[in-house]
Structures are given as structure tokens and as C-alpha cells.
Amino acid sequence: MYLEVRNLTVLYDRAMVLNNVSLNVEKGEAVGLVGPNGAGKSTMMRAITGLVQWEKDSLKGTTKGKITIEGSVVFNGEELINVPAPRIAQRGLILCPERGRPFREMTVKENLEAGAYLVKDKRVIKDSLDKVYYLFPRLKERIDQVSGTLSGGERTMLSIGRALMSQAKLLLIDEPSTGLAPLVKQDLFTRIKDVHGLGITILLVEQDISFAFDLAPRNYVLSQGKMITQGSPEELLADESIRRTYPGL
Amino acid sequence: METLTNLVIHGLLYGGMCAILAVGFALIFGVAKIVNMAHTAFYMVASFIIFIGVSRVGLPVWLASLVSILLTCLLSVICYKLFFERVKHHETAVMIISVALAMLFQEIFLLIFGGHYHGIPALVKGFMDLGVVRISYKNLFALGFSLITLLGLWLLLSKTRLGIAIRSVAQDREVANLVGININHIYMITMGISAGLAAVAGAIVAPIFMVHPLMWMQPLVMVLAAVVLGGLGSIKGAVIAALILGFAESLVIFLIPDGSFLRGAVSLAVMVVVLVIRPEGLYGVVFEEERL
Ligand SMILES: Nc1ncnc2c1ncn2[C@@H]1O[C@H](COP(=O)(O)OP(=O)(O)OP(=O)(O)O)[C@@H](O)[C@H]1O
Numbered sequence: 001m002y003l004e005v006r007n008l009t010v011l012y013d014r015a016m017v018l019n020n021v022s023l024n025v026e027k028g029e030a031v032g033l034v035g036p037n038g039a040g041k042s043t044m045m046r047a048i049t050g051l052v053q054w055e056k057d058s059l060k061g062t063t064k065g066k067i068t069i070e071g072s073v074v075f076n077g078e079e080l081i082n083v084p085a086p087r088i089a090q091r092g093l094i095l096c097p098e099r100g101r102p103f104r105e106m107t108v109k110e111n112l113e114a115g116a117y118l119v120k121d122k123r124v125i126k127d128s129l130d131k132v133y134y135l136f137p138r139l140k141e142r143i144d145q146v147s148g149t150l151s152g153g154e155r156t157m158l159s160i161g162r163a164l165m166s167q168a169k170l171l172l173i174d175e176p177s178t179g180l181a182p183l184v185k186q187d188l189f190t191r192i193k194d195v196h197g198l199g200i201t202i203l204l205v206e207q208d209i210s211f212a213f214d215l216a217p218r219n220y221v222l223s224q225g226k227m228i229t230q231g232s233p234e235e236l237l238a239d240e241s242i243r244r245t246y247p248g249l
Numbered sequence: 250m251e252t253l254t255n256l257v258i259h260g261l262l263y264g265g266m267c268a269i270l271a272v273g274f275a276l277i278f279g280v281a282k283i284v285n286m287a288h289t290a291f292y293m294v295a296s297f298i299i300f301i302g303v304s305r306v307g308l309p310v311w312l313a314s315l316v317s318i319l320l321t322c323l324l325s326v327i328c329y330k331l332f333f334e335r336v337k338h339h340e341t342a343v344m345i346i347s348v349a350l351a352m353l354f355q356e357i358f359l360l361i362f363g364g365h366y367h368g369i370p371a372l373v374k375g376f377m378d379l380g381v382v383r384i385s386y387k388n389l390f391a392l393g394f395s396l397i398t399l400l401g402l403w404l405l406l407s408k409t410r411l412g413i414a415i416r417s418v419a420q421d422r423e424v425a426n427l428v429g430i431n432i433n434h435i436y437m438i439t440m441g442i443s444a445g446l447a448a449v450a451g452a453i454v455a456p457i458f459m460v461h462p463l464m465w466m467q468p469l470v471m472v473l474a475a476v477v478l479g480g481l482g483s484i485k486g487a488v489i490a491a492l493i494l495g496f497a498e499s500l501v502i503f504l505i506p507d508g509s510f511l512r513g514a515v516s517l518a519v520m521v522v523v524l525v526i527r528p529e530g531l532y533g534v535v536f537e538e539e540r541l
């Protein structure tokens with residue numbers, strides 16, 4: 001097992017955002033995680049990459065609420081639940097956050113350089129940069145543009161590019177398609193497939209299940225903090241409980 | 250003509266020194282959200298270290314200045330580790346601690362050296378004769394050094410790996426984590442750079458003005474005003490605002506006879522007016538830290 005999340009529970013004060021959830025990803029796989037608004041998908045991604053723990057630590061000494069996190073996250077045979085976020089990134093477990101979140105006042109180039117922060121070898125940086133330019137020619141055209149002025153689709157591309165610069169081995173992508181026009185979405189998903197084609201394992205969070213099902217042969221369904229079921233798109237589409245969580249299906 | 254030239258030189262000199270001080274203050278605030286009221290106290294400490302180095306140890310001025318800058322950086326990093334680090338998420342506590350630190354430094358130097366003014370010999374002597382006016386080389390040197398320092402800082406922030414990391418943390422701490430940046434480490438380094446800048450300002454003005462345990466207060470007002478005028482969190486804004494304030498204060502000194510006691514009022518007045526008319530300053534940054 002490449003990534004193994006076991007019995008992960010996250011509480012914000014007394015609100016249980018994740019309730020004993022588990023999930024596995026094999027090396028080289030593309031796995032989907034779907035679920036309605038507020039299901040806890042982003043929280044799960046943040047917990048896996050150490051951000052919930054970081055947020056918890058940063059509440060120390062303040063009068064704000066309290067965060068509880070329990071369970072286990074094993075990546076490549078190593079327990080990560082108490083490993084600080086920057087070290088998790090160093091292991092190649094990289095998150096592309098919702099809305100891309102580029103460093104807004106920096107140019108596209110500088111954002112990619114920030115992604116390569118931990119990479120010492122100049123040759124590796126150059127190779128990754130070529131890869132990013134090859135996958136996303138749009139980024140190359142806009143190399144000196146301040147990233148705060150990029151379109152939504154370009155921001156997502158930049159955050160994937162940044163993750164590739166960080167030498168992602170397992171890429172967690174949180175709702176890349178939010179707010180994009182259908183054609184742009186389609187194009188972006190072709191790119192994500194290309195990234196997967198490079199041998200990078202992908203865990204994709206999506207609300208738009210048609211895209212998740214298109215990319216991932218295996219999907220998890222999260223609702224109200226609980227993992228309801230998992231299976232292939234066909235199995236899930238045939239499942240009654242899915243129709244209840246996703247009335248629009 | 251002579252007054253005008255003097256005004257320009259004094260304005261540039263004072264404005265440049267203010268800019269270096271303000272930029273350090275803005276830097277640590279922008280990166281770590283630390284409102285460091287002890288910032289100009291580091292400038293005072295640095296000036297005293299130079300004074301001690303020159304008058305007590307007998308070092309040449311340039312060496313004393315270098316030692317002073319290094320020691321001040323070290324002192325600030327120690328202060329960060331001892332006092333700021335554990336409360337770094339509690340902005341009010343950080344500010345109160347910084348005020349206490351400033352008072353502590355002031356009292357220490359008052360106890361040892363009393364409330365006297367101390368002079369430091371200039372690094373370079375002599376004048377440049379321009380016919381109408383004579384410009385002292387020490388002023389020219391100070392001016393050049395201010396410029397080089399600001400340029401160096403700009404290069405550091407825009408061209409180096411460390412600079413990219415510092416700016417990443419300033420813009421989005423959460424995402425900085427995701428690219429593998431150790432935020433606490435960057436806070437500490439930035440604290441050192443910020444205090445180092447204060448020390449450079451100290452080294453620049455120590456031979457021109459006098460060294461005194463209370464010398465940090467008036468520049469602190471100016472720095473706060475510059476940061477408000479420039480826009481909280483904006484480094485470019487802080488530099489430009491500090492130059493404007495430096496000139497404004499020089500104007501008051503040169504144009505109002507016996508008006509130098511009014512110069513402190515200029516900064517305060519500017520700060521109040523800006524807060525009323527345009528609270529976001531010249532280059533205001535909107536402070537919303539997004540979540541994922
Ligand atoms: N820092 C926080 N403090 C308090 N509650 C939080 C916090 N972060 C998330 N929550 C709550 O946890 C629940 C799950 O949020 P999360 O963002 O993980 O959902 P999501 O599945 O990603 O939703 P979306 O599809 O809208 O992105 C929400 O009810 C949210 O209000």
C-alpha cells in the first residue's frame with residue numbers, strides 16, 4: 001500500500017468534521033474522492049498533508065478554539081501523523097489546494113521556483129521545468145505574469161506545475177474544476193491524465209463526479225464526515241445510497 | 250541655493266536612514282506578523298556597540314560597525330528564540346514583549362552609560378567642495394551605503410532562493426508549508442535580517458548623530474508612520490513613505506527657524522491624517538489569509 005489512511009478523525013472544537021475515515025491508494029493508481037459540499041474532503045486532504053496539525057499548533061497560546069486529530073496516515077511505509085507539513089512535502093506527498101492558491105504577488109516563474117524550494121540539484125529543476133512547460137504551454141507563455149492576475153484554470157495549472165516542481169510522487173488535487181467553463185474543465189482533465197501518465201499517483205477530490213469517474217477507476221464517497229462507500233464508477237452509479245447523497249445523478 | 254542643497258542632502262540622508270529602518274520593520278511584520286516595537290531599539294543597541302567598540306575596545310570604526318551588525322543580528326535571533334517563538338501566534342503578546350524588550354535595552358544602557366550623548370568618529374573625513382556648498386564625505390558615504398543596502402535587500406528578496414521563501418511565507422503561510430518551507434525557520438532568519446537592517450541604519454547614523462539610550466524613540470514614531478503611510482505589509486510602500494517623511498522632517502528643520510523640535514510632530518501628523526483619509530496607505534495590502 002502506497003498511502004494508507006486509517007481511522008482518521010478530526011474535530012474542530014466539538015464539531016466532528018471527519019469521523020473515523022479510512023482510504024488506500026496503490027502506487028501508480030488514480031483514485032477519486034467525491035462527496036457533496038462540506039463533506040470534509042478538503043479537511044481530509046489537509047489532514048493527510050499535515051496542515052490540520054499545523055493549524056492546531058498555530059492555535060497554541062491563542063484564545064481560539066481547539067482542534068483534535070486522531071488516526072494514522074502511512075505513506076511509503078512511514079507514519080506521518082506527527083510529521084510536520086514541510087517534511088511531508090519533502091516525502092513527495094504534495095497537495096494542490098482548492099483554487100490553486102498560487103503565491104499571488106509572485107510571477108508564474110517565481111511560483112514554480114518556490115515549488116522547487118527543496119530541490120538542490122539544478123539539473124532536476126531544469127528537467128521538471130521542461131516537463132511543466134511541456135504539459136502546460138499556457139504557463140510558459142505567461143512566465144512573467146504576476147500570478148494573482150491568472151484565470152481560474154491557469155491558477156490550477158500553476159498549482160499542479162508547482163507540485164511537479166516539488167517532485168510530487170503522490171499528488172492530491174483538491175477540486176481542480178471548481179468554477180471552470182466546461183471546455184476548460186475538459187482540457188484541464190486531459191492534462192491531469194497526462195500527469196498521471198508520467199507515473200505520478202493521483203488522489204483527486206471532485207464534486208463533479210463525471211470528471212472523477214472519467215479519470216479514476218476507483219472512487220471513495222465521503223458524506224458528512226463519513227466514508228459511505230467505495231467502488232468503480234459502474235458500481236457506484238448502481239448504488240442506491242449514492243443516489244441519496246447525490247440527488248442530481 | 251545653499252539651503253536648498255543642504256535640504257536635499259539632509260532629506261536624502263535622513264530619508265535613506267528612515268527607509269532602511271522602516272523596511273526592516275515592514276519585513277518582519279509582513280512575514281511573521283510581528284509588530285516589533287523593539288525594532289529601533291536594535292538600532293540603538295547597534296549604535297552603542299559601535300561606540301563601545303571604538304571608545305572602549307579601540308577598534309577601528311569600520312570593524313566596530315561590522316561587529317555591531319553581526320552581534321545585533323545574533324541578539325535578535327536569540328530574542329526570537331527566547332521570547333517571541335513560543336507566543337508567535339498571539340499577536341498582542343508578541344507586541345507587548347517587544348515593548349518590554351525595548352525598555353529593557355534602554356534601561357541597561359542608561360544604567361551603564363547614563364543619559365549622556367556620545368560621539369563616534371566618522372569613517373571618512375573631509376569635504377567635497379561644490380562651489381556653493383560643501384558636502385562632507387561622511388554624509389556622502391552614508392548616502393551611498395543606504396542605497397547599497399536597499400539594493401542588496403531587493404536583490405536578496407527577488408533573486409535568491411531564501412528571498413523566494415521569505416516572500417512565500419509573507420504571502421501565504423499555509424501554502425508555504427506545502428512547498429516544504431519551514432515557516433518558523435524563515436521567521437527566525439527574517440528577524441535576523443530585520444534587526445541587521447536596523448543595525449546598518451545605526452552604523453550609518455552613529456557617526457553623524459549622537460549615541461544615546463533614548464535615541465530609539467523618535468525613529469520608532471517615524472517608522473510606525475512610514476509603515477502606515479506606505480501601507481501595512483508593503484515593503485515598497487515603506488521605502489517610499491520613509492523617504493517622503495525624511496524629506497518632510499528635513500523641510501521642517503530647514504524652513505521653520507528653531508523648528509527642529511517640531512520634526513517628530515510631522516510623522517505623527519502624517520500618520521493621523523493617513524489613518525483618517527486612506528487607512529490602507531499608499532500600497533495597502535489586503536489582509537485576508539485564505540484557507541484551503
Ligand atoms: N478551520 C475550520 N474551523 C471550523 N470548521 C471547519 C474548519 N474547516 C472546515 N470546517 C468545517 O468542516 C466541514 C467540512 O469542510 P471541508 O472544507 O473539508 O468540506 P469539503 O468537502 O471540502 O467541501 P467543499 O466541497 O465545499 O470544498 C464544513 O462543515 C466546515 O465548515
Ligand SMILES: [Mg+2]
Nearest residue numbers: 041042043098
Ligand atoms: Mg473542499
